[in-house]
Amino acid sequence: MSQNAAAAAAPAPRSASPAQAAGGRHNEGHGRRLTAAFEALESFPALAESRNRLLRVVGQERVSAGDVVAAVESDVALVISVLRLANQVEGRTRGKVESVVKSVELLSPEAVQSLASRARTFDFFERTATWDAAPERFRLHGVATQRAADRLATETGYDERDRLMVTALLHDIGKLVLMHAYPGYPGQVHGQARTPEERIHRERRELGVDHALVGGVLARRWGLPKAVASAIERHHADDGTEDSAYVRLADMLAHYAQGSAVSPTELLKCARIIGLGPAELRTVMYDLPYPQTGRNRAIDPCPLSARELEVLKRLAEGKVYKQIALELQLSTSTVRTHLHNIYGKLGAVDRAQAVLLATERGWL
Template sequence: MHPTRALHGSTAGLRRAELLAAISLAIDLGLGQPMEHMLRSSLIATRLAERMGLDAQRRATVYYANLVGWIGCHADSHELSGLFGDDIAFRADTYGVDMTGLPFLRLMLGHVGRGLPGWERAIRTTSFLLTARNRVAALIQSHCTSAGVLSDRMGLDRQVGEALTCIFERWDGRGMPKGVGGESIPLEIHIVRLADVAEVHLRSGGVEGALEVVRARRGTQFAPTVVDAFERDAAAILDGLLDIDVWTAALARAPDRDRTLDSGEADELLRAMADFVDLKCPCSPGYSRGVADLAAAAARSMQMPSADVVRLYRAGLVHGLGRLGVSNHIWEKKGKLSTAEWERVRMYPYLTGRILSRVSGLESVVSLATRHEERIDGSGFPRGVTGAELTAQDRLLAAAVAYHQLLEPRPQRPALDRTGAAEQLKQEARAGHLDAESVQAVLAAAGHRVPRRSPYSAGLTAREVEVLRLVAQGRSNREIAAELFIAEKTARNHVERVYAKLGVSNRTQASLAAIDRGLVGFAGEAATR
């Protein structure tokens, strides 16, 4: 049964416009822009479209073509990184030039082979010069195709997907992939392209800075009629955009701002988001769906409440959204990551939370999605929280993510087979990084044969079970130390580790956990014989 089919109404209040706006925040990160760049440029675009007299349907196309227009660029991050190194830095720099002619060529050459030894960079530069147009055209063709497909998958109107096929075309016909120009390009796209660039230069140079760039590209990148309409009323179009609550203002302009989703519609959109994220790295198509399905299956096997099954499924789908904020130059690096690079990787769950926390109705999903890299011994990231702070659902999602990551190839190692992944996951549990009970549930859900649950569940050692039984009897740390002939400090350390593994914070909770696991009373005694 589908994880959410039995929970009709569980997404009450979840609006499609908010989810699409959240996707735009992830797109911003991949463009090297601050979050809300696309939301702010959508406000510019819709204000401009109104002044040009576009009807409601065409304004809707402008709004969403702007919001998700660059969604396809993440699908070719692998190829872009292969050409220019840091794909995010390259995209950010493109806003500073008119993307044609010598300025654009100089920009591309400045990124080709960056960071490589001089001789290797020279070889790559020469090779790029010989094939530049064809290679860039192939990337842009991929972008446009991917943008249209992803737009359709997200349930946007057909007109949006059709318009996005021209997102790289120019008024002067020097764009790609088809080289069409003038009025052969939808007016909506002419508006979108201007708004996207104007927003970046508004932030760096104010209204005059935005106007200067727009005027300079009149009749080349931008349509003269669109530039003229923008120039006539630029102050009003750009008014207050750097001061207002952009999220609220942009959602107020969303064509379908009042449309709420039922459970099935919500999951379909979340699955589209998952697929969008997985395109970031070619080694992981279907990765997020696999994590979601596995986490939900494991939760059902542990007889978790149906609401928790749904939360785990949805968190599995979107847990990797923050990966778009990390360059493929880092994700695909074969050597050791630098301190700065590793810190960037450690931040991606935090970025996931930043993106999704804006969506009303996803709060419980966000709390799970941001903790999937945490470990019960505190060795995880981004916050390094320990077992006492991690719920059973947190631990289960972490195990499901870890299992699927082991099945993926990495620059430093090939993908493990199912047996190898299972053994590695068990080792992580034995080392106290992952919760043993969660690991067992994940492996069982993945189809592995697992032994009957050990009495020492939650990864407790035999000594820790002894300590837990004494805690349940109300013994103090000093009394535990005397009973086991160990130092009081050692007893205290054992107690703290037991609490962390069980996810509890006091003796009462520890006692109840011991009872639940059969570690005290007759069952617990029998288990040691």
């Protein structure tokens, strides 16, 4: 992205803004600061523990795609790196890979391992002057928003759940740009603003631009697909739909779960956009502090046949061999044979472990 493009994305700030205090007086200077900040994000570090967990997963003898996806999706920098690499692969998918799931399907475990090995890392106990504690604060809110978005997607049956995990985690990347470009951000810019709406209004007033717009520009600079960049750019828009609406509501719910102020009116208005009424929203808000519930995503291919899955589903419901045989119109010996095959395919030693493994993989 050119300096002129960066300047166009960010009009000149008001007279009392941190941008001017830092020396930016014209759009051109404003653009240079943003361009420098975009370049600084090229070295944004992954949490050391996230990187190490990913290396352990891809280094296993039998690599599970689901485990790789979970390890990558836990970290902002890893998601960015994997998505960017996948979108650079030549072919019909170039520039169209919208999720970590598709990225992991496209990239070899060796490619992911190499990427993780080269990643810069951040450790809470070993801070650097460049980012201080910003990566960890950013990750905590990103993961909280991602978790809330996944809960909303489960509640509504949203089809683009895999892509939503990316857009929810990366929704605030524009804040990292502004933080690097203006030393007074966010404290001097947000001032006494309490809710997300108040803070975005202050950004537009003080800087002439907001973190959502800047984040969209950065996502496009990275070559991420239009749907991802658009969701990031519009996650504070009143008329947002699909991912942007889910992320906006999830962002508010993450602030709510962390004890920060949110607007009840905006919560309800945004919930209605994705098809949730007050009763459903109350349920989601009540559930958020507790362990995640709902169906896991089926990422790894299921090794079980359709009939074996039917048997295992009934086993998970606590039914005995005779009940299963009667419902499926099979003999009890056939049910036992199916269960023997199920245990073998899943590497399970008993029914409890088989049900647990299948549930964790999203097959039940």
